Amino acid sequence: MTRRNVVLQTDFGTSDGAVSAMYGVAISVEPTLRIFDLTHDIPQYNIWEASYRLYQTISYWPEETVFVSVVDPGVGTERRSIAVKTAENQYIITPDNGTLTHIKAEIGIVEARIIDETVNRLPHSGESYTFHGRDVYAYTAARLASGVITFEEVGPEVSVESVIQLQKLEPKVEEGSISGNIDILDIRFGNLWTNIDRTLFKELDVEYGDSFEVTIQNDTRQVYKNIMTYGRSFADSHLGEPLLFVNSLDKLGVAINQGSFAKAYHIETGSKWKISIRKVPKISYN
Template sequence: MAKALVMQSDFGISDGAVSAMHGVAHSVEAGLSIFDLTHDIPPFKIWDASYRLWQTMKYWKEGTVFVSVIDPGVGSTRRSLGVKTASGHYIITPDNGSLTHISRTTGIVEAREIDESTNRLPKSGESYTFHGRDIYAYTGARLAAGAISFEQVGPKVDVSSLVELNVKESRIDGSQAEGIIDILDIRFGNLWTNIQREMFKELDISFGDALEVTIRHDGRTVYQNDMTFGRSFADTHMGEPLVYINSLDNLAVAINQGSFANAYGIGTGSNWEITFRKVKD
């Protein structure tokens, strides 16, 4: 029985790249169910690709195959991988850090290097710049369609050898919560952190309290201000900042009906640190 195939990339949809990937998958199995996670990952942002896989994968049925192509090293010696997660999902992707969030949370139980002698789009052997179409979409579709088993993806590799990006873990330090800006709520410009609600509760902070929020980039303070910890955007006026719990149960920062990220030039990753501290009465 065919499994769903879910694709993400940084290709955008202004040209035919994504359509070509769909076409390759469809040519493998015309009845294959093909879906898009997103193709709006910022160009070359491996960190964002890693996060979006983690954010989305758990809502898909066990056995679903994901193809993730954010690949600034295309054509280089970086490996092409197929992995099986502890949750029973499969991911086809370059070995460049795109599996970081999944590896640290869900876990990866087996990894295989794609054998391009068998798992490559026929008659594409001289192309080295579109592995998303020629290798990843093709291999992912074959795996999802049952044309190959996971073992036929290629030879097994040590899971501990997979490339991982640097991650700064969240923590409580005295009277403050510390973490990083894990991702942006892209359309609205909100900042989503890696500080979990359950951890934050250790500080005994209640809705309506004022918090001092400090953001540092590479050790330099780029933002510091007091704002309300609210249940929703209704707890502040338009244009005011607030701290809230996002849909993944982590702390987030926003401007009511504005883009916090654009207003202050905020990015994502372990070099974007954020702290929350209750303002004393």
Template sequence: MKSALVFQTDFGLADGAVSAMYGVAHGVDCDLRIFNLTHDIPQYNIWEASYRLIQTVTYWASGTVFVSVVDPGVGTDRKSIVAKTITGQYIVTPDNGTLTHVKRMCGIVEAREIDENINRLPNSGASYTFHGRDVYAYTGARLAAGVIDFEGVGPKINVEDIVELPTVEPAKDGEAVTGTIDVLDVRFGSLWTNIGRELFMNSGINYGDRVEVSIKNDTREVYRNIMVFATSFAEVHVGETLVYVNSLDCLAVAINQGSFSKAYNIQTGTNWRISIRKAPRIIYE
């Protein structure tokens, strides 16, 4: 049985780039089942491409082939690779940090560099700027259709050598738990952190407790306030803030039916640090 083929890019859908990738894949096998993860990754944003993969990959069946193309270094000497996850999915991508979260949070058991002498769209050798079509979609389709097996991708590379983007580990810091704001819940503007639920709740905080949230951009504090640690948005009024556990079992900060990111002009990345602790008691004399 053929495997599913899932595409992710920063190309958008305003022109024919994604359609060309579909065409190449169907040229390999017209019966392939092709799906979209997203084509709305912000341009050149490798970090977000990495995060969207870990948000999705493990929910697909073993053997599913992902093609992720966010490739500001296209045409350079960066490698083109296929990685196999612990849970059996394959990811076809430039080796530029796109596999950071999958490597750290899921695990990669094997990786191979794409041999472009075999796995490149015929008669495309003069093009150096659309590897998404000529190399990644073509190789991904051949792998999903069973034209090649994993060994047919190319030579093995060391998993340890796969490029990773810099990360900051969440930690317990006195009474607080600290971490980074990794990504936004795009449609709703919630802040998704890298602080795991278990680490947070081991600090003695339970659902229903009030917590103090501090957010810094580098060393400048841009937000500090007290809110509830809730199981769902329904536990606070519309317009109120809350801390909750997101779909990746990590903490997130939100405004019920509002965008926290827009309201406080907060973005993502390792320079955006967040600290959460049980709210101090205020005694009035």
């Protein structure tokens, strides 16, 4: 019988038994399953961040890993529960509420199915409508990962185009300036991670040590504007200086050397948070 990994992501935290209950349901389906945590610290109801954390992580797992993502402000409503197969041969089980935005855009989805809860639901849980993470998603993921059901037996197929997407701005280069949005924070250190690829940034004819004017807006309100250096690593800037760099996903990042850029300037993430970067003559700090 097939044994695949199961990876869980939620906004539940670990201060109560919710995540443990999901583990228990999965192991009850198949005691030998390998279950891992992506994170349970997604900010409450933050679908955008759930979407990005999946994208940040999924490609580093073996093919046929089954991911469960439960950030579900619409639990108990008519929103769909779906399972998808990605272009990299992974599976994701989640509410259809925008959680798959980055996966669909950056990796690709090849097939989508609505979970048939008449079959794929924890027995004797039919009157519970507020914990689909346990009763539907963990249960279905365990059945799929252990080979009890095939992907086709999850439920009826729906079009990939029907999968709900959040607004996602595409980065662009115009008149010597590049613009994009702040996709996510490097939470621990407060760095900003943009959606601007290194290859697109290189269209500005950049070299390490070049100076750039960086402007950050929330909708139409400017919250930051300053000049900073493009560096290979944090060693290329002095303590407390701002820095442009390429992060672990080959995207452009913004940081303060040994400080939190996000906290210093109250920066958040998502499609409303826009960044523009323009090359300027080199500067030097004393």
